[in-house]
Amino acid sequence: MEMNELIAERRKLAWREELRKSHSPKERTAIARAQMPELDPQYRITTLTEEVNQGLTEEQALVEARRCLDCAKPTCMEGCPVGIHIPSFIKEIERGNFAAAASTLRETTSLPAVCGRVCPQERQCESRCVYQTMKKPAVAIGYLERFAADWAREHNAVEMPTLAPPTGKKIAVVGSGPAGLSFAGDMAKLGYEVVVFEALHEIGGVLKYGIPEYRLPNKVVDAEIELLKQMGVSFETNTIIGATLSYDDLHEMGFSGLFVGSGAGLPNFMNIPGENLIGVMSSNEYLTRVNLMNAGDPDSETPVFRGQHVAVIGGGNTAMDSVRTAKRLGAERAMIVYRRSEEEMPARLEEIAHAKEEGVEFLTLHNPIEYLADERGHVAKMRLQKMELGEPDPSGRRKPIPIEGAIEEIPVEVVVVSIGVSPNPLIPNTFSGLNVTPKGTIVVNELGATDLPDVYAGGDIVRGGATVILAMGDGRRAAANMHRYLSGN
Numbered sequence: 001m002e003m004n005e006l007i008a009e010r011r012k013l014a015w016r017e018e019l020r021k022s023h024s025p026k027e028r029t030a031i032a033r034a035q036m037p038e039l040d041p042q043y044r045i046t047t048l049t050e051e052v053n054q055g056l057t058e059e060q061a062l063v064e065a066r067r068c069l070d071c072a073k074p075t076c077m078e079g080c081p082v083g084i085h086i087p088s089f090i091k092e093i094e095r096g097n098f099a100a101a102a103s104t105l106r107e108t109t110s111l112p113a114v115c116g117r118v119c120p121q122e123r124q125c126e127s128r129c130v131y132q133t134m135k136k137p138a139v140a141i142g143y144l145e146r147f148a149a150d151w152a153r154e155h156n157a158v159e160m161p162t163l164a165p166p167t168g169k170k171i172a173v174v175g176s177g178p179a180g181l182s183f184a185g186d187m188a189k190l191g192y193e194v195v196v197f198e199a200l201h202e203i204g205g206v207l208k209y210g211i212p213e214y215r216l217p218n219k220v221v222d223a224e225i226e227l228l229k230q231m232g233v234s235f236e237t238n239t240i241i242g243a244t245l246s247y248d249d250l251h252e253m254g255f256s257g258l259f260v261g262s263g264a265g266l267p268n269f270m271n272i273p274g275e276n277l278i279g280v281m282s283s284n285e286y287l288t289r290v291n292l293m294n295a296g297d298p299d300s301e302t303p304v305f306r307g308q309h310v311a312v313i314g315g316g317n318t319a320m321d322s323v324r325t326a327k328r329l330g331a332e333r334a335m336i337v338y339r340r341s342e343e344e345m346p347a348r349l350e351e352i353a354h355a356k357e358e359g360v361e362f363l364t365l366h367n368p369i370e371y372l373a374d375e376r377g378h379v380a381k382m383r384l385q386k387m388e389l390g391e392p393d394p395s396g397r398r399k400p401i402p403i404e405g406a407i408e409e410i411p412v413e414v415v416v417v418s419i420g421v422s423p424n425p426l427i428p429n430t431f432s433g434l435n436v437t438p439k440g441t442i443v444v445n446e447l448g449a450t451d452l453p454d455v456y457a458g459g460d461i462v463r464g465g466a467t468v469i470l471a472m473g474d475g476r477r478a479a480a481n482m483h484r485y486l487s488g489n
């Protein structure tokens, strides 16, 4: 059935018609948007692990779901990269059938509890909600998605998907981030034996090593991994494809297809003087050590430098995660240094707001030009060039221009460089025959297929740094198309 027909069919269900009539649009639009319960900022900066957003209560979710008008043309769905049946799951919540809401989400997304927490909803589904045209806050679609997914997990109501009979074919997945996990889940459902190879000792990719626990608890990611294991997916950690095992090794091991979801974990640097000093590091190093190696604990074998003055360079989600981590590790002055203004910051609005509540300082329109050392070779100061905004550049954002002579020096003991990432180069370099762009991303066609007939790819290794939901959507698309290819269609 076509998507539009399915939406119309579901909308015609008797219970849905009844529910629509139970409150007038005027009553629905008069309800204020739910406020997410949050930990107090003064308390939360003392804990690396407790989640800031506490999730809607059942009462809040029921009321928020009532705000949704169950539009005949749900424009919100056009803003969702994986086409979640948004009004369908929200109306299930409104009638109190939370398990059915979670099942509806599972039709199109394999990581609803993750996406409900980290998706930039304000730029996706919620930006297209009809409430925006009324100049009212959008229905809190992300909060409701998280509510339904958490409810199902906490009540052991996550349905085990129906698995097709075994095809007898084995599939290898490189990388266990959202692209690899969603691909693995879909292939397992289609009856394939799936093995996920992961270079690190932990499964989950950025969901584990990048995004901190206070924003995305590990138990949420682990529940998804557990479900995949129950579906028969197996995981081989500490295995680097392209080093531990080659492309040829995988063929010899009997794999008929390969999905590359190896991500973009190679940090970019500015190449300015002093970037090699002790105390200057990438956000990848900083976050991975704290999140996966317990380096926030001073008694661990490899603790990170703490520092009272910590500068994080950049304005994206990774920068916010790093600076908020620094605050939690006790920094007195935790600073974001960003060369444009706050308006151009790519980070989610919620992350910026949370960082400010936690006392993070924002040095916008500032750009580091040099780091200076103390007598031990440890970073002690940074020199910042003040900027102003000029005309828009090719990205559409106003270009930062240095203000001549406007330079200041600020004391710092830790600098975390968070100005973007590049694709992990190992697979592009070791799989001969792949078409790779000058930026190092793997080229795929509209089916997610690479130039090697049995190799598909998706997520950040193709997009060069994007979002969880886009990586997940790539994994799903590649699974559907690899299945067609392997079944001879």
Ligand code: FAD
Residues within 6 Å of the ligand: 118, 119, 120, 174, 175, 176, 177, 178, 179, 180, 197, 198, 199, 200, 204, 205, 206, 207, 210, 211, 239, 240, 241, 242, 261, 262, 263, 264, 265, 287, 317, 318, 321, 348, 424, 426, 427, 458, 459, 460, 461, 465, 466, 467, 468, 469, 471
């Ligand atoms: P990854 O998640 O990077 O996973 C790739 C995996 O492949 C890794 O585990 C890696 O170890 C493994 N690997 C690499 N090479 C090999 C190899 N040769 N052999 C075996 N394994 C290999 N997006 C959002 O939507 N919302 C957010 O709030 C958000 N916050 C972020 C915060 C941080 C700190 C970071 C770094 C990113 C954030 N993102 C966010 C972006 C998002 O996490 C990524 O776009 C997404 O994780 C990409 O998924 P992926 O599966 O392509 O790659």
Ligand code: SF4
Residues within 6 Å of the ligand: 067, 068, 069, 070, 071, 074, 075, 076, 077, 086, 087, 128, 129, 130, 131, 139, 141
């Ligand atoms: Fe509900 Fe907004 Fe989607 Fe309409 S656009 S169906 S009100 S979430």
